[in-house]
Amino acid sequence: MEALLKCTDIWKSFGGFTALKGVNIEVFSGEIVGLIGPNGAGKTTLLNLINGVLKPTKGKVEFEGRIISGKKPHVICRLGIGRVFQIPRPFFEMSCIENVVTALLFNDVRDRGEAEERAMELLEFVGISDPQATPDEITLQDKRRLEMARALATNPRLILVDEYMAGLNIGEIEDALNLFKKIRDDLGITILWVEHVMHAIMKLADRIVVLDHGTKIAEGKPEEIVKDKKVIEAYLGG
Numbered sequence: 001m002e003a004l005l006k007c008t009d010i011w012k013s014f015g016g017f018t019a020l021k022g023v024n025i026e027v028f029s030g031e032i033v034g035l036i037g038p039n040g041a042g043k044t045t046l047l048n049l050i051n052g053v054l055k056p057t058k059g060k061v062e063f064e065g066r067i068i069s070g071k072k073p074h075v076i077c078r079l080g081i082g083r084v085f086q087i088p089r090p091f092f093e094m095s096c097i098e099n100v101v102t103a104l105l106f107n108d109v110r111d112r113g114e115a116e117e118r119a120m121e122l123l124e125f126v127g128i129s130d131p132q133a134t135p136d137e138i139t140l141q142d143k144r145r146l147e148m149a150r151a152l153a154t155n156p157r158l159i160l161v162d163e164y165m166a167g168l169n170i171g172e173i174e175d176a177l178n179l180f181k182k183i184r185d186d187l188g189i190t191i192l193w194v195e196h197v198m199h200a201i202m203k204l205a206d207r208i209v210v211l212d213h214g215t216k217i218a219e220g221k222p223e224e225i226v227k228d229k230k231v232i233e234a235y236l237g238g
Ligand SMILES: Nc1ncnc2c1ncn2[C@@H]1O[C@H](COP(=O)(O)OP(=O)(O)OP(=O)(O)O)[C@@H](O)[C@H]1O
Pocket: 014, 017, 019, 037, 038, 039, 040, 041, 042, 043, 044, 045, 046
């Protein structure tokens, strides 16, 4: 089977510092893949290289068989890769629904009425109760849901998620896991997910890739990863 996303020999340097050193990753359609590793391992940098915020120093990123490395973020977004940032970046002066409408109009929806209807559906899907509230009036959980709704509005086949669970309580994490599952199972969207909340990622990821100091040190099913000596030493042991 051809991978949905394929990163081949990815290198990234910032001046004299090399953040990624020849990373290879494949993500297959329908998977939830976890990307874990200690602080500074290069996880967010890799997401930034996939969605075009950064360009690799060397190596290529392919999505649905076409090379996307070097393309701009808005182009990559239109090609079908959505992004959920760790720090929510909504338009703060707009209501939740207006934020999602804006994302829809940026994408393919032309008609405003249609966009409003679709936005309501998406807000309900992610679980936001007050669509008219502005982003500074809602809880952290709802801020994350809003980011997810905005990403879904761009009609992605793959979404890149960065530390979605950070700051959420146990119940909110359960809700988020159910949402991820619905996104994969009901919408058929593949997820590449960076996370530090291990019990969450171990519960839901089909496969986990571990980065340490810019290198992939392990890859496998959650139950294999928790037993991996290199992973325990580099990350889980602490
Ligand atoms: N724009 C940049 N300029 C210089 N160095 C950078 C830049 N972006 C990232 N780095 C460095 O690259 C390394 C990897 O950073 P990255 O943010 O990808 O780590 P991470 O795995 O996401 O860590 P965390 O779990 O803390 O979010 C770090 O040492 C970071 O300081």
